[in-house]
Amino acid sequence: MPNRQIVARELAEIFKTLAHPDRVRVIEELASSELDVNGLADRLDLPGTRVSQHLGKLRAHRMVEERRDGRHHFYRLTQPELARWIVDGLAFVEGRMQGVSEGQIATVREMWAGSN
Amino acid sequence: MPNRQIVARELAEIFKTLAHPDRVRVIEELASSELDVNGLADRLDLPGTRVSQHLGKLRAHRMVEERRDGRHHFYRLTQPELARWIVDGLAFVEGRMQGVSEGQIATVREMWAGSN
DNA sequence: CATATATCTTCGAATCTTCGAAGATATTTA
DNA sequence: TAAATATCTTCGAAGATTCGAAGATATATG
Numbered sequence: 001m002p003n004r005q006i007v008a009r010e011l012a013e014i015f016k017t018l019a020h021p022d023r024v025r026v027i028e029e030l031a032s033s034e035l036d037v038n039g040l041a042d043r044l045d046l047p048g049t050r051v052s053q054h055l056g057k058l059r060a061h062r063m064v065e066e067r068r069d070g071r072h073h074f075y076r077l078t079q080p081e082l083a084r085w086i087v088d089g090l091a092f093v094e095g096r097m098q099g100v101s102e103g104q105i106a107t108v109r110e111m112w113a114g115s116n
Numbered sequence: 117m118p119n120r121q122i123v124a125r126e127l128a129e130i131f132k133t134l135a136h137p138d139r140v141r142v143i144e145e146l147a148s149s150e151l152d153v154n155g156l157a158d159r160l161d162l163p164g165t166r167v168s169q170h171l172g173k174l175r176a177h178r179m180v181e182e183r184r185d186g187r188h189h190f191y192r193l194t195q196p197e198l199a200r201w202i203v204d205g206l207a208f209v210e211g212r213m214q215g216v217s218e219g220q221i222a223t224v225r226e227m228w229a230g231s232n
Numbered sequence: 233c234a235t236a237t238a239t240c241t242t243c244g245a246a247t248c249t250t251c252g253a254a255g256a257t258a259t260t261t262a
Numbered sequence: 263t264a265a266a267t268a269t270c271t272t273c274g275a276a277g278a279t280t281c282g283a284a285g286a287t288a289t290a291t292g
Binding site for chain 3: 152153154164165168169171172186187188189
Binding site: 136166169186187188 | 283289290
């Protein structure tokens with residue numbers, strides 16, 4: 001199979017892995033600090049079991065790494081630059097503009113980009 | 117709902133829209149030139165009906181724009197920088213390295229990035 | 233006007249994703 | 263050792279996605 005198809009398939013896998021709002025938020029949280037499952041669940045206001053499932057998927061695709069300390073599983077980004085690249089993608093949210101103002105986007109960009 | 121959640125939802129929509137190898141390839145083809153449905157189908161070696169379906173989705177998310185000339189529907193990127201951002205994402209394919217060599221990625225990066 | 237071409241839309245089956253609930257495992261504390 | 267805590271995995275239902283096939287539309291050509 002031509003290289004372009006192989007590489008396109010890999011890229012699509014990455015996009016699929018990021019194609020859930022909770023997982024985007026998990027990655028942006030981890031951009032500023034390592035956290036355990038409950039730490040993430042608290043900050044994102046999501047049930048821990050759901051955060052755990054998302055982390056399982058991110059782990060399967062090597063986007064996060066795990067470190068265990070006692071009964072806590074701490075997670076961090078395998079490639080911290082990933083968080084920045086995602087923030088760069090906000091440029092394409094702006095263009096679409098369905099119910100999201102430029103001001104809102106700018107605010108979030110600063111929150112997420114600032115923590116890096 | 118907090119801004120971060122709204123923006124994360126929009127970003128996830130973008131990722132979902134890009135989460136198919138055919139659509140990644142369509143976008144990279146359109147980075148270098150406007151094409152009609154059959155033109156794309158030929159270059160990507162895909163059935164025209166399938167390319168049309170993918171274009172429908174990209175259109176629904178305003179990633180491509182249509183121009184009609186007779187019975188031909190020509191498509192171009194709404195935001196040409198999108199193609200470059202996707203190529204930047206190749207950095208994260210490299211990190212994962214499941215059956216894809218750095219050489220293959222570099223080759224594709226040049227093909228896609230060069231056409232811009 | 234009849235036909236061929238280019239594209240779009242709809243349909244239904246197969247597959248994948250998501251979500252919460254329930255159960256399993258490992259670690260700490262009493 | 264028993265109970266509590268933190269996390270993971272599995273299960274099954276609901277919903278979304280993908281794909282090719284078939285039918286609809288619009289435009290060009292004979």
